[in-house]
Amino acid sequence: MIDLSPGFFNAHSMSIKNLDLDLLRSFAAVAELGSISAAAQRIGRTQSAVSLQMDRLAEQLGFPVVERKGRGVALTPRGAAFLDDARRLLDLNDRVLGHHLRSGFSEPLRLGFVQDVAESALQRILARLGSLFPGAPITVRVCSTNTMIEKLRIGELDLAAGYRVETDVPTRLIMREQMCWIGARSLRLNPEEPVPLLMFESPCIFRSAAISALTAAGRSFRIALTSPSLPGVMAAVGAGLGITLRSARSLRPDLMTIGDLGTQPLPHFEYALYSRAENRLPALDQIEQVIEEELRRERPLFAVA
Known part of the structure; x- marks a missing residue:
């Protein structure tokens, strides 16, 4: 006979664990940057707080996800296997929130990418931007870095991801x-x-x-x-x-x-994000973070110092 009493459901629910998405987001940042201090800077926490988060995540999962390696950290074998699942959970969370908590931002987004980015990470970038800014029409240009910089100067692009070159356009190095x-x-x-x-x-x-x-x-x-x-x-x-x-x-x-x-x-060689000097859109900080995260997801990279 099946037990459907309240006591059964209470006992069963106590055995279910829920992963903390804040821990997963910190874990993904540590995995991408290879450094707890760099991850802490990105997500706005102290280094000790992120270290404690990795300990808490290990406790929830039952195995360590990172280990010390030289001056930085590396994923454990089980941590590396868990990383894709963690990213899928975070992506699902972001899509659901983007769908139900509609962003009020609806201005056109004009973005540029070099072909290496378009061949690898662009599909994931656009999927996330579509969830974050469902009301914003997006224009994408795939062209050379010099062409994108010129289009930024004349106001035809808002943000560009390209190779690092010497320019007076606002530039942020993101990886090498x-x-x-x-x-x-x-x-x-x-x-x-x-x-x-x-x-x-x-x-x-x-x-x-x-x-x-x-x-x-x-x-x-x-x-x-x-x-x-x-x-x-x-x-x-x-x-x-x-x-x-x-x-x-x-x-x-x-x-x-x-x-x-x-x-x-x-x-x-180095990847960089280029933006306009004036009339910066309020959404660009979020867009820059998405582009950087997706480029780093493609392969293990190391940050520019």
Whole structure:
């Protein structure tokens, strides 16, 4: 006979645990930044408070989620496995609140992104912005950093995510990534022949870095393909026409990093957020946070000091 007495439901409900979303949000920040102090600064808490939150989360889950590693912290194996679930819970929470607690912000949002961002994180960025600002029409331009900066100057964009360049436009550095050579797994380079390069058209920081690295190493090369689009470059890479220089976020299962070209360690490049100097929209602080979080979610990155 099934027990449906109040005592049964009271006992059953006491066995159900509810995860604290504040703990999950702090955990996600620690995972993205690799530092409790940096996470504390982002979410507006003290370092000791965030450390206590990680202890509380470990107590709720029954296993530690982070561990000390050098000057920072790293996810434990079980913490890394839990991270995607934590992010899904936070995303669901944000979507539900965005749906039911409608934002009064309804001004047009005009955003710009370089192609690497558009290829990777843009879908998640737009999903979150649509939930946060359901009444705001969004315009997206995918173009070069220099083009976006010019559009900011003339008032055609409100915010842009691109590579760091020298400019007088308000700039906030958000992360740094390592450049790497990428080629098809089936590609076999002949060391006696010029390296076939698959490049963006000039000006391009990756094109310049690739040519400088091979020249410094004394390796001959030829430009086998030039394209103004990332899909065009990466299609040629997948076809085995040559190699390109990008970041690891461009890797796919059919591609690999190439490490036997004899070049010195490749440079890093930096992502930055650019905004207008005047007439800043009140929603831009939230939008900047969303873009930074989604870029950092793509791969383990480290913050600009």
